[in-house]
Amino acid sequence: MIFDETTKKDFLDGYYIYDGCFGFEEGRYGFVLIENDKDKLNYRDPLPDTRLLYIKYFSPMDERFYSVTFKDIDFSTINSSPNPNDYITIDTSGIILSWENDCEGRINGEIPGTNRFSSISKVVKVGQSVYALGAWFRIYKRIGEGEWENNFNTLPIPYHMIENGGTYHFQDMAGFSEDDMYAVGDEGSVYHFDGKKWNETAFPANIELTTVTCAGNGQVYISDRDCNIWMGRNSTWEKLVEQNMSLSFFDSAWFDDRMWFTNDYGIWVLENDKLVLAINAQHKPIPEKVAILCGRIDISPDNKKMLVCGQKGAAVFDGNTWEVLFTCEPMK
Incomplete structure (x- = not known):
C-alpha cells in the first residue's frame, strides 16, 4: 500500500x-x-x-x-x-x-429568463477537456484556468420542461471524442453533440438516466435510476438488462473489453448480456479485497x-x- x-x-x-x-x-x-x-x-x-x-x-x-x-x-x-x-x-x-x-x-450564473441558479451534479472528462454538468441541462466546458464556457444557448431544452418549472439535471456525459458526445439526465433525456451543436435524441423510457459510457465496441451504454442497462446509439436504443435495484449506479466505464458499473453496494460487469457482480464473473473475477472498494470508477x-x-x-x-x-x- x-x-x-x-x-x-x-x-x-x-x-x-x-x-x-x-x-x-x-x-x-x-x-x-x-x-x-x-x-x-x-x-x-x-x-x-x-x-x-x-x-x-x-x-x-x-x-x-x-x-x-x-x-x-x-x-x-x-x-x-x-x-x-x-x-x-x-x-x-x-x-x-x-x-x-x-x-x-x-459556477452559479443565472439562467436567462429565470431566477434559478445552476447546481452541479458531476465533473467529467472527455478527451482533453473537463466539463461540469448542471441543472437546467447546463454543460460548462473548462477552457482555461478559472474560465468556463456555458453551452446553455446552444442546447435546445424541450418547452414542456421550462413550462413545468422543474429543475432538470444532466447526470452524466461521455464521448467517443469531443465531436461525438452523449449527455443523459432526467426524464429519459439523451442529448448528442456532433461537433457543432447539441440535439435531443429519442429515448424509449421516461426515467432518470444516471450514467453513460461510449464503449470501445462502438456502442453507447446507459444506466437508469433502477439500474436497467440500455444499449444503442443516436436514436436507436434497446433495454439490454432489466434490473430493479434501490441504489442507482454512480459510474460506468468500458475497460478490458467489457462494461463496468458501480455504486456503494458493489462492482458489476456485463457478461453475456447479463449484469453480474464482478466478484462472480466467469472471466477475470475480481478479488474480495477489491470488491469491497466499490463506489466510483x-x-x-x-x-x-x-x-x-x-x-x-x-x-x-x-x-x-x-x-x-x-x-x-x-x-x-
Missing part, C-alpha cells in the same frame, strides 16, 4: 472516500474525502468537512501526499485536466476547489488502467493485476 502508518493517520483518519480520479502524469491520483462524522452526515448542519487528497505514487513517502481541507462544501466530484495539469473539483453548489489555492471561484488518460474507489479505499487494475492502493474507515 502507498501509505505507511504515520501518513495514513495524518491524511486518512476520520475520513472516507467519496470520489477519485487519475492525474495526467503516471502515478498521480486525486481524491475527495468526506469527514466521517455521524452527526454531520445525518443532519448536514454544519456540513462535514471535505478534504482533497493528492498522491504522487512514485515520490518518497515524505513528498508523496498533499491535502487541503474545506468547510461548508457540499459533496464534490473530481476530475483531472492536462491544460493546465491539475485537478478540477466542484461541489454541488458550483464552488470550484483548487489544489493550488483554496478556491478558484464559483475512473479510467486513466492513456486507457491502460482503471481506478475503483469508495468508502473503504481504492484499487487499480491494469487488465491483469489488481493493486490495492489503500484502505480506510468506511462511512459510519
Whole structure:
C-alpha cells in the first residue's frame, strides 16, 4: 500500500472516500474525502468537512501526499485536466476547489429568463477537456484556468420542461471524442453533440438516466435510476438488462473489453448480456479485497488502467493485476 502508518493517520483518519480520479502524469491520483462524522452526515448542519487528497505514487513517502481541507462544501466530484495539469473539483453548489489555492471561484450564473441558479451534479472528462454538468441541462466546458464556457444557448431544452418549472439535471456525459458526445439526465433525456451543436435524441423510457459510457465496441451504454442497462446509439436504443435495484449506479466505464458499473453496494460487469457482480464473473473475477472498494470508477488518460474507489479505499487494475492502493474507515 502507498501509505505507511504515520501518513495514513495524518491524511486518512476520520475520513472516507467519496470520489477519485487519475492525474495526467503516471502515478498521480486525486481524491475527495468526506469527514466521517455521524452527526454531520445525518443532519448536514454544519456540513462535514471535505478534504482533497493528492498522491504522487512514485515520490518518497515524505513528498508523496498533499491535502487541503474545506468547510461548508457540499459533496464534490473530481476530475483531472492536462491544460493546465491539475485537478478540477466542484461541489454541488458550483464552488470550484483548487489544489493550488483554496478556491478558484464559483459556477452559479443565472439562467436567462429565470431566477434559478445552476447546481452541479458531476465533473467529467472527455478527451482533453473537463466539463461540469448542471441543472437546467447546463454543460460548462473548462477552457482555461478559472474560465468556463456555458453551452446553455446552444442546447435546445424541450418547452414542456421550462413550462413545468422543474429543475432538470444532466447526470452524466461521455464521448467517443469531443465531436461525438452523449449527455443523459432526467426524464429519459439523451442529448448528442456532433461537433457543432447539441440535439435531443429519442429515448424509449421516461426515467432518470444516471450514467453513460461510449464503449470501445462502438456502442453507447446507459444506466437508469433502477439500474436497467440500455444499449444503442443516436436514436436507436434497446433495454439490454432489466434490473430493479434501490441504489442507482454512480459510474460506468468500458475497460478490458467489457462494461463496468458501480455504486456503494458493489462492482458489476456485463457478461453475456447479463449484469453480474464482478466478484462472480466467469472471466477475470475480481478479488474480495477489491470488491469491497466499490463506489466510483475512473479510467486513466492513456486507457491502460482503471481506478475503483469508495468508502473503504481504492484499487487499480491494469487488465491483469489488481493493486490495492489503500484502505480506510468506511462511512459510519
